Amino acid sequence: MMAEIQLIEIKEEILSDNKKEAENLRKLLKDRKTFLLNLMSSPGAGKTTLILKTIERLKDRLRIGVLEADIDSVVDAEKVAKVGIPAVQIRTGGFCHLDASMVMRGLDAFDLSSLDLVIIENVGNLVCPAEFDTGAIRNAMILSVPEGDDKPLKYPLMFSVCDVLLVNKVDYLDMSDFDMQALYARVRTLNPKISIIETSSKTGQGIDAWSEWLEREVKAFFA
Amino acid sequence: MMAEIQLIEIKEEILSDNKKEAENLRKLLKDRKTFLLNLMSSPGAGKTTLILKTIERLKDRLRIGVLEADIDSVVDAEKVAKVGIPAVQIRTGGFCHLDASMVMRGLDAFDLSSLDLVIIENVGNLVCPAEFDTGAIRNAMILSVPEGDDKPLKYPLMFSVCDVLLVNKVDYLDMSDFDMQALYARVRTLNPKISIIETSSKTGQGIDAWSEWLEREVKAFFA
Numbered sequence: 001m002m003a004e005i006q007l008i009e010i011k012e013e014i015l016s017d018n019k020k021e022a023e024n025l026r027k028l029l030k031d032r033k034t035f036l037l038n039l040m041s042s043p044g045a046g047k048t049t050l051i052l053k054t055i056e057r058l059k060d061r062l063r064i065g066v067l068e069a070d071i072d073s074v075v076d077a078e079k080v081a082k083v084g085i086p087a088v089q090i091r092t093g094g095f096c097h098l099d100a101s102m103v104m105r106g107l108d109a110f111d112l113s114s115l116d117l118v119i120i121e122n123v124g125n126l127v128c129p130a131e132f133d134t135g136a137i138r139n140a141m142i143l144s145v146p147e148g149d150d151k152p153l154k155y156p157l158m159f160s161v162c163d164v165l166l167v168n169k170v171d172y173l174d175m176s177d178f179d180m181q182a183l184y185a186r187v188r189t190l191n192p193k194i195s196i197i198e199t200s201s202k203t204g205q206g207i208d209a210w211s212e213w214l215e216r217e218v219k220a221f222f223a
Numbered sequence: 224m225m226a227e228i229q230l231i232e233i234k235e236e237i238l239s240d241n242k243k244e245a246e247n248l249r250k251l252l253k254d255r256k257t258f259l260l261n262l263m264s265s266p267g268a269g270k271t272t273l274i275l276k277t278i279e280r281l282k283d284r285l286r287i288g289v290l291e292a293d294i295d296s297v298v299d300a301e302k303v304a305k306v307g308i309p310a311v312q313i314r315t316g317g318f319c320h321l322d323a324s325m326v327m328r329g330l331d332a333f334d335l336s337s338l339d340l341v342i343i344e345n346v347g348n349l350v351c352p353a354e355f356d357t358g359a360i361r362n363a364m365i366l367s368v369p370e371g372d373d374k375p376l377k378y379p380l381m382f383s384v385c386d387v388l389l390v391n392k393v394d395y396l397d398m399s400d401f402d403m404q405a406l407y408a409r410v411r412t413l414n415p416k417i418s419i420i421e422t423s424s425k426t427g428q429g430i431d432a433w434s435e436w437l438e439r440e441v442k443a444f445f446a
Contacts, residue, residue: 042266043349043378044370071350073376094380096319096350124377126266127294127319127348146369146392147267153296154347155266157317169369175395 003081006088006109007074018132021100025107025135032112035218036103036120038136040158043124045144046168048076049201050210051119055085057211062116062218067106069098069123076121086110097128100135117218126151130158138217144169149179152186159187163217164195166210171200226304229311229332230297241355244323248330248358255335258441259326259343261359263381266347268367269391271299272424273433274342278308280434285339285441290329292321292346299344309333320351323358340441349374353381361440367392372402375409382410386440387418389433394423 029036041047055064065086068077077089088109090102103120110118120136122129141162143151146169152159159165165187167180180198187194195213199206252259264270278287288309291300300312311332313325321329326343333341343359345352364385366374369392375382382388388410390403403421410417418436422429 042347042370043374044265044367070377072379075373075376094350094354096348123350124265125319125348125350127317127346128351131317144267144369146367146395147265150298151266153298154293156295172369172395172398175398 003084003086008088008090008105008109009093018099018101021104022133022135025100025104026137029135029137033222034112034115035117035221036107036134036136037117037214038120038122038134038139039142040122040126040129040139040162041124041142042126042144042147045124045142045147046201047121047124047142048079050142050166050168050199051121052079052083053201053204053207054119054211054214055080055083057207058117058215059085061215063114065110065115065118067103067118067120069102069121071095071123086115092123096123096125097132098122098134099132103134103136116222117214126155126158130155130161137221138163140164140166142166142168143183145172145176145178149183149186152183152190156190159190159194162191162194164197164213166206167196167198169200169202170198170205171202226307226309231311231313231328231332232316241322241324244327245356245358248323248327249360252358252360256445257335257338258340258361258444259330259357259359260340260437261343261345261357261362262365263345263349263352263362263385264347264365265349265367265370268347268365268370269424270344270347270365271302273365273389273391273422274344275302275306276424276427276430277342277434277437278303278306280430281340281438282308284438286337288333288338288341290326290341290343292325292344294318294346309338315346319346319348320355321345321357322355326357326359339445340437349378349381353378353384360444361386363387363389365389365391366406368395368399368401372406372409375406375413379413382413382417385414385417387420387436389429390419390421392423392425393421393428394425
């Protein structure tokens with residue numbers, strides 16, 4: 001059942017026109033009929049667990065691969081491979097983000113024609129990943145309740161570039177002074193069109209809504 | 224009671240030998256008898272709240288200033304100024320870390336001869352700040368329980384460069400599968416000399432131990 005993990009080590013940054021690389025990558029994805037989702041968050045907001053829950057929901061309807069990015073470990077890719085999903089691990093060797101050329105190298109390690117959906121788990125960081133177009137079709141972010149409702153004030157670009165925000169670990173709401181209404185207002189001021197879904201991988205809340213959102217986007221891309 | 228907030232906007236990175244700048248800054252601090260602490264963590268791990276608790280404990284024994292770094296907000300500096308502590312806000316304008324020259328500019332805005340201790344609240348990020356020597360005398364980091372015990376595997380440099388680790392939000396331990404013993408083992412493998420203190424700003428656990436650690440370091444620096 002354990003799928004193969006391929007490991008890619010980034011040794012140096014290829015200086016290039018990232019915007020152009022990203023556009024080229026989107027053309028390739030359109031061509032191959034593979035949807036690419038870029039998932040971003042702080043360290044520990046729950047990206048890997050959410051990806052595993054998403055795989056549970058969608059694996060019978062979509063052929064999924066996961067592109068894991070980490071400074072220096074393969075633990076997330078191992079978790080994904082364990083459930084039988086092809087995983088590519090990019091070890092960024094200190095780089096704090098993925099750019100389109102790194103993603104292209106990662107995708108080259110998959111057989112794209114056999115995949116409907118590739119999910120990128122970006123480096124855990126609310127700053128740098130927001131600045132680099134990865135070539136993804138949609139950008140998603142997770143903000144977890146323990147991080148606090150003030151994060152849109154402090155990391156506005158991340159909230160601005162995303163199509164969907166998952167407010168995760170809502171099972172922590174009772175223990176915290178997190179103001180959900182204030183969060184929504186702050187996020188919508190930066191990004192009026194963003195979808196917001198409240199989730200908990202622990203209780204399962206919102207996982208269906210999120211999976212439906214993602215499947216809808218994939219189907220719309222294929223149409 | 225509200226202290227003045229000074230705002231510094233970083234428009235461009237001054238390319239320089241950061242290591243040398245940092246050494247120069249440490250000489251200046253020795254000269255002025257001001258201890259500089261660099262506090263790092265993920266977004267939302269509890270840096271600002273911990274700084275406020277530290278100020279409560281130490282403000283009658285040490286003259287404290289706070290250097291706040293944020294991509295784009297002054298909310299943290301406002302909280303510090305409200306308790307009567309001089310605050311300088313560096314708006315990094317997208318930069319994901321502070322380097323020694325940015326810190327030098329920030330310290331220039333204080334009257335250093337009137338301060339025993341300046342605490343830097345670095346940009347919320349476990350990646351980039353670890354790579355840049357700020358010129359601080361000691362480096363501290365916060366890892367909060369909701370982030371998970373696997374973070375040393377994924378962000379090893381941060382755990383390696385710090386003198387002390389605060390494992391914060393331990394009041395969340397009951398709700399989580401965080402393995403404290405595994406965390407200690409992972410951290411000590413990377414950094415055998417690091418001090419580890421378990422804290423909760425909510426219950427007050429460990430705040431005395433942390434404040435004592437810091438005061439001891441300041442006194443040793445003055446000796």
